[in-house]
Amino acid sequence: MPVFNVDQLESVGKCIFQAVGAIQKEAEIVAGLLANANLTGHDSHGVIRIPQYLGFIETGHIVLNNEIEILRQTKSSAVINGNWGFGQVIASKAINIAIEKAKSTSVSTVTVQSCNHVGRLADYAQIAADQNLIAMLTVNNHGAGTRVAPWGGSEGRLSTNPICFAIPRESHQPILVDITTSVVAEGKVRVKRNRNEKVPEGWIIDANGNPTIDPNDLYESPMGAILPFGGTVGHKGFALSMVVDILSGALSGAGCSRESPKKLGNAIFMTLFDISSFVPIEEFYQEIDNFVDWIKSARTAPGFAEITIPGEPENRIEQKRRKEGIFIEEQTWQQIEESAEKVGVDLGPFI
Template sequence: MSIISLERNPKLKIGLEQYALTMPVKTREQLWKVAFQTFEKLGAPYWNADLVAKLLVKANLVGHDSHGIIRVPQYVERIRNKALDPAAEIRVVKDGGATMLIDGCWGFGQVAAWRTMEKTINKAKEFGICISAIFNCNHIGRLADYSSIPLGHSMIGFVMCNGPARVAPFGGAERLFNPSPLSVAIPALEEKPIVLDISTSVVAEGKLMVKRKRHENLPEGWILDKDGRASVNIEDYFEGGSILPLGGAVGYKGFGLALIIDVLAGILTGTGYASSPNFKNGNGVILGAMDVSHFRNVDEFKKEVDELIRKVRGSRKAPGFYEILIPGEPEAREEARRTRDGIYVEEETWKELLELGIELGIDVSAW
């Protein structure tokens, strides 16, 4: 649904038609400008607008459109509803040395997660490990952006978060859990790092948003309708259905992971579990960094990680498979392809972004 009604804004409709012919393939720079100028117009300081824009476009580049530029209208709506302060910075509530409790102050979730990971890394240098919890935090986007920050310090990074209830438990028929994503990044010596970033549900809700805007049906095994019946109709989800936990016939595994993350990222942070009537909205976040040098020789550790990666990649393939990809490799390949060929933005999303830009008085001709 568009934030602005074109029928009630005829001048806006004419302006939109003028620029609509430029879609749907855009460069990294064009999409950065879209997000940056939009957020800056709404009061975001340069650093905040730049970071959020870069991370949204990064998600598009690596193939996760669900966490990319499609989120701009959602963030704009929260800014206008006073649910997101674009100029807010984090506040350290408790400092336990190797632990921190952080108030995200309802700013951009990306700013809260990035700033917190920076502080966490500094603590891990001293203590070997630091785990931080964030509450009052808006949507943080793609978790791998933060778990990867410690890699440059020869550290292992990890992030998990909960959020609004979207997922049914294994055997259930109502929304009780968030897709509750988890990301772990591990440094290597000569190989690219291992970067795992997964939801504990079959699919993240953002991917359903993308499917809906592209008017596509769903694969079997993704969602249930509001009565708990399997469905491939995208509208069944948005009319009260739920996402299934990761694992299919063994979905109790994804459900179990979501349950644990709901406790750690939800209850422990003070955000609340996803289906709680007292849930604070946004994301409850747990993130951490482990300094490899506090456990063993860094080069020896990285060399052994290299050996593991090569052993997995070089192992015998099952019929129908010609390669085994390490977590992080699909994203790296897609980033190279989209950097070369451009980023596809679905027509509905692009029109919505143009509407926002024109309404805010931005010269969208360079978009």
Template sequence: MPIVMADRATVIADTLLQCAGASAHEAEVVARHCIGANLAGHDSHGIIQIPVYIDRVKKGHIVPGAPIDIVQESPTTTVIDGNWGFGYVVSEHAMNLTIEKARKSNVAACTVFRQSHVGRVADYPLMAAKAGMIAIMTADSGRAPKQVAPFGGREPRLGTNPISVAVPSELEGPLFIDMATSAAAAGKLKVAAARGTPIPAGWLLDKDGRQTTDPRALGQGGVLLPLGGSEGYKGYGLSAIVEILSGILPGLGFGVEPTGKHNDGCFMAVFNVEAFRPLATFKREVTEFAEYLKATPTDADTKQVLYPGEVEHNRATQRGSEGLDIEDKTWAELKGLADGYGVTERLGMQG
């Protein structure tokens, strides 16, 4: 697989998006989030998505330059219609607006509908954590054809329905969770299929309802299982709540979008820490709590205990210096786009 430095990957993603019709601002936002996902080790939401987004632009499923409309608002709440714009741009705008409302009113919430894929959900609560606030965000994974079965079922009724929470601290890397409520994000299967590697047992059923480790089975009538294995009713329950917060509450609905457009609905809430405790004291105690967790004696198979979010920080540090592994299939797709737009030489992708 080609190894590409993050700065170069960002330029490639940004350039191709602009060639496809994105504005300079839209391309910068989407490229930054995608390469940030690669750096954090979430390749399923990284540069592998750029050809997908460009294809959706060509089909009219993503509308470059779409207006971001406020449908309804109060001093503490906002309902936003993204008008099929780039989800990264819409959700970044929505989180900034929610942070500003929380500065004034201490607590604020927002719902978003009719936007394209928002990528790695943690990116948005982390914006609030940097501003000294606690944030939660849920996403309904888009009303594209569903991929996750309810607990005990063998037909898809839900998306991967992620949830993320981030808090401010004094740690070198941020403390947060970002998790699908399915056994795995569908994008992880896409990466595994592109790299020709098997997936763990317990993630996927094939079209006949049998467990499989072949990631290609998802695209052949298979279905993802909810998080939790034999305790999957817990992941299923979380997924249903995420669907209500991110789909039904914004007015997006549930099930499959009739137009076939990928349609991420989101719910986000922000809490100003200063409304509860002095921020400096809170950040210090969160840091001490993380250190307390890390000091736990380890089991026989674990080298060290990490606080939530530390693994992504460590990966970003490593990949920032060593570069990103881009699977051959993805590189070929990117090069094909560059050839088509006549920017192969400018991007140094001739080889």
């Protein structure tokens, strides 16, 4: 089973994307963020996506080296047309625009349409947190990717509709919340399929609405569906999913989940808050430290050694994978090798 370091994975992606015509800067951004997703344990948003992106490039779904366009803006807001470039490139530009506006107006909101898959939302939220800003980001699938059943439904009507928050801390990593409003991200089901593993009970249903642990049931025709998060109270995840769909789709002009959208992608909603416009930054940091200490002071439940806060598990996985390497399942690596061979890239130096 192949094991790599993060630099190797980034180099693999960079070479493959440049081989199909991406300029160096764009290839570096996309490959770097994919590799970072693997590094932090989110393999569903990592290099497993390389073959998928190459397919999108081949069909013209991803338009290489395209410029974004600001459709409308105020001092504190903007609506961006990504012109169907790489999602990671578009989202990186959008978060920097939002940061600049938040620093001058206290709060900013930026939405994005015509954007491909952006990868892991936490990467962009972290950029804002590093600038002492609180970040909230959501995406839908540009009206497509309706693999999630509504509460009480037996077929897909929503995308996984993730929501992300980043809250900076002075001497610690930010508090990072990056969750789908479905039980699980579709990519995690894909990872299970590539590893020939069953999915946990409660993740998906088959085409007849029956619970299943076979990941293939999500992809074979007729397709099954992912459930909204919440289990027996899944109406809560479903409700939040609808809000995410509206913020991401309706405010960007990309549209909410629907039948027969033109393209699959990510429509983005991001709002940033300049903490110092509300309270002194030192006071805020002290309040968050006190709050985290209070949370962690609770007695642990049976089976738990400690209480971890959002973002800590990823930080620990990153430290471990930097030491031990990043495991890539055989099927995923084979797909990457086949993609590389197709575009004339020799992966021998990376193995």
